[in-house]
Amino acid sequence: MNPPAAPEPGPAGPPSAAPDPDPTAALSLRGLWRRFGEKIAVAGVDLDVPAGSFFGLVGPNGAGKTTTLSMATGLLRPDFGTVHVLGTDLWAHPEVAKPRLGVLPDGLRLFDRLTGAQLLHYAGLLHGLDRPTVAARAEDLLVAMDLAADRDTVVVDYSAGMTKKISLACAMIHAPRVLVLDEPFEAVDPVSAANIRDILGRYVDDGGTVVVSSHVMDLVQRMCTHVAVIAGGHVLDAGTVDDVRGGQTLEDRFVGLVGGRRQAGGLAWLRTSSD
Numbered sequence: 716m717n718p719p720a721a722p723e724p725g726p727a728g729p730p731s732a733a734p735d736p737d738p739t740a741a742l743s744l745r746g747l748w749r750r751f752g753e754k755i756a757v758a759g760v761d762l763d764v765p766a767g768s769f770f771g772l773v774g775p776n777g778a779g780k781t782t783t784l785s786m787a788t789g790l791l792r793p794d795f796g797t798v799h800v801l802g803t804d805l806w807a808h809p810e811v812a813k814p815r816l817g818v819l820p821d822g823l824r825l826f827d828r829l830t831g832a833q834l835l836h837y838a839g840l841l842h843g844l845d846r847p848t849v850a851a852r853a854e855d856l857l858v859a860m861d862l863a864a865d866r867d868t869v870v871v872d873y874s875a876g877m878t879k880k881i882s883l884a885c886a887m888i889h890a891p892r893v894l895v896l897d898e899p900f901e902a903v904d905p906v907s908a909a910n911i912r913d914i915l916g917r918y919v920d921d922g923g924t925v926v927v928s929s930h931v932m933d934l935v936q937r938m939c940t941h942v943a944v945i946a947g948g949h950v951l952d953a954g955t956v957d958d959v960r961g962g963q964t965l966e967d968r969f970v971g972l973v974g975g976r977r978q979a980g981g982l983a984w985l986r987t988s989s990d
């Protein structure tokens with residue numbers, strides 16, 4: 716028997732029970748929906764990211780985090796739903812909304828035959844900055860990311876962590892008001908990660924908004940003011956970190972919400988020596 720067909724959204728899109736978009740929010744997502752063939756990756760996400768918050772997006776593998784962030788930043792067109800960036804409809808007015816965003820996408824190809832310094836200059840010029848401003852900011856960012864010694868190395872020869880750091884620098888060079896970072900600490904060494912956390916913390920203290928997706932609950936609990944737990948394309952809970960974890964660790968709350976822990980009884984063959 717064939718599996719049941721995935722529900723078809725109506726012509727106006729799936730209904731969203733949430734109120735109108737919040738014009739004060741850094742990001743206000745309403746009824747976001749995206750399917751790939753039969754797979755519904757994001758099934759009606761309503762989410763407000765308060766301006767000035769350090770917002771964590773957590774969820775198991777395949778939950779829909781990257782798809783949600785791609786739609787929220789103008790990289791992937793939603794099937795249904797809206798995205799407002801500080802009150803502006805991103806998909807209706809990208810020329811207003813996009814310059815407010817700095818984006819670290821997951822897995823997007825870079826112009827990796829450029830050196831780190833060239834890539835950063837290129838990103839700054841593409842954002843319309845003048846050359847002296849680009850030069851000064853690029854220098855600051857290379858130092859902040861511990862990449863000054865590797866500025867003239869082509870990015871294709873960077874390690875995974877170095878590539879992550881130069882991509883993060885590219886996301887920041889135009890001093891956006893909202894930073895949306897997909898897995899910013901993945902593959903980054905502990906010292907660089909601490910430096911990046913400091914930079915992001917200061918950015919939020921100065922009024923910026925940061926959204927990060929992460930699988931590291933402890934990091935999100937320590938670093939973020941707000942969190943959303945997403946699974947199966949739905950938001951299961953969202954709010955301040957303290958409200959969401961409700962006296963437990965964020966990790967315990969996450970496992971309680973998402974489930975999926977298995978007893979260690981399986982894979983018996985793995986414990987059997989073959990010699």
Ligand SMILES: Nc1ncnc2c1ncn2[C@@H]1O[C@H](COP(=O)(O)OP(=O)(O)OP(=O)(O)O)[C@@H](O)[C@H]1O
Pocket residue numbers: 751754755756774775776777778779780781782783
């Ligand atoms: N381009 C695509 N084509 C087909 N299916 C896709 C595509 N992009 C995502 N998906 C599917 O959509 C679902 C959500 O994927 P997504 O990458 O958004 O999850 P995620 O929460 O970011 O996962 P992870 O934590 O593993 O990075 C998954 O089932 C994935 O296989």
